[in-house]
Amino acid sequence: MLPHAKDVESVGEAVQLAEVQGRSLWADARTRFFRNKAAVFGLILLVCVAIFAIFGGFFTQYERDVVDFSLMGANAYKGVPSFETGHYFGTDASGRDLYARIVQGTAISIMVGVVGATVAVIVGTLYGATAGYFGGRVDGIMMRTVDVLMSIPFMFVLILMLVIFGRSMFMLFLGIGLISWLDMARIARGQTLTIKNKEFVEVAHAIGVHPLKIILRHIVPNLLGIVAVYATLLVPQLIIFESFISFLGLGVQEPNTSLGALLSEGASNMFNGTIWQLQFPLIAFVFTIFAFFFVGDGLRDALDPKDR
């Protein structure tokens, strides 16, 4: 049976009236990002590192904190990396499995970076956007506060905090969270100053939208491009920062570890014939940092091109 002409027509009409999904600026940026080879490589590397950090522990029979006393002092020839013994990356100076320790070190380093960057994104963006949007005296007070906080040598304060309140993961996160948002607040404020003079913000004001809603609905989404770029570039910075703290022996405490602590230990045993104790943490460290930098650069290229 032939379809009714009227039915055909109505089907055609329905097709024409079907809602077209628009291509958002985010979708555009995503396409550009995935066209960038280096960025995609960085992203794959990052995913690998993350998988390693999360699931790596299942592939070894050793615990990260079990000391093998038989290996102590005989590290240079008994703790050599080998598949036979199951110590893929060898052992550390106390005879603990280096593979398991690197898995944990990577996880903690990434966590420090991500937590710090998250704090920066949430606190810094909202703080900066608020200061920039209201302007005038509010802006003056808020940004001078940031200036004052920035002028404090934070490494010193962090070390003091870790000494006074005890060396714990929480203190470390707190310390890193405290400094990481300052730069972000400045960046977000600067961007807000340009965005708030655009007409669509004025329109929202004229419509009668509440100022806080204007910030959340109109300003923050337009900031997010820059914020995302800065956040991905902030993560490796924070990892390096945490590594430095751990290198000094103030960061993550035994039996937990981070890449910085592992590097520090490896560096001190450099001349004892156990070069793998430096080599493997370093590889993990460099991979992680590079992955983040590549992704950050890719994001910048993808999100930066002129607002259209």
Place this chain on the structure above:
Amino acid sequence: MSSPILSVKDLSVTFDVRRQGAWPWTPPRKLHAVSEMSFDLMPGQCLGVVGESGSGKSTLARAIVGTVPSSGGQINFEGADLASMDTRQRRVHRRDVQMIFQDPLAALNPRMTVGEIIAEPLITHEPATPRAEVKARVRELMERVGLLPNLINRYPHEFSGGQCQRIGIARALILKPKLVICDEPVSALDVSVQAQVVNLLMELQKDFNLSMIFIAHDLSVVKHISDEIIVMYLGRQMEKADAKTLTTAPEHPYSQALISSVPIPDPVLEKARVRPILDGELPSPLAPPSGCVFRTRCPKAQASCAGDRPVMQNLGNNHEVACPFHEPLQVLSIA
């Protein structure tokens, strides 16, 4: 005669301008963007405002909408003075006064879909409206302004300038406001699209029974849509008359210069017309000339013009002019 929907009395807007690097306690200089504007707008009428760039047209619009604080005078909207309201009361009143902006793309948030943009006034003022109804109203209005409703999920950068301006118009109309202020709504558009948008605005004005203030620097557009026209110069009104009188028989030397600058698409007529041409630039609104602000460029300026500020004289037939030496000049009517 009914009472005016909008009645502006002696409205002034000044901005504080601080010199770069000045001490915080040095008094800022005053920029007089709008001075002593007075006019009435009847319901359902359209008031055109013309003047060159920098004459304070946009500031006037923003003061009425409320994005710029006024520094003197009254803005009576349906009897309530908007200028003396606090922010909260004013926010409620905003639903009746909407604005259409000059740059159609810049006035749309690039991260929001068209549907979200058009619905924003609705969800701001009637947050309880169910989603389905919001969507239905948005689609209905999109159709009304000549946009395909299936484009509801698209983003502003996917539209042309004319379409963007239609989106802006739909957003301004979704709350069924009583007064719409159009701030150069067609200046950024192609000439062919301009006509479409102006015609759409005229249609909508009739359908929704809107009162409108239409700002433009292009007299031929204003003349087409307005019932009455105000000519502004350096923040002051120079002349006010109904559209036909003003464009055919202006009395103020500035209006005459303004109207004769509009080209006539007929070479013979164009050559034959009288053209008072203005020299110089608009004086700085930081230090407006004493007396008549137009005297520095006026072909008829006399010594007395520097003295008192000329008041608006009523010539009858709703025609007012702020020049004591006014005389009719038969300018050729523009197309």
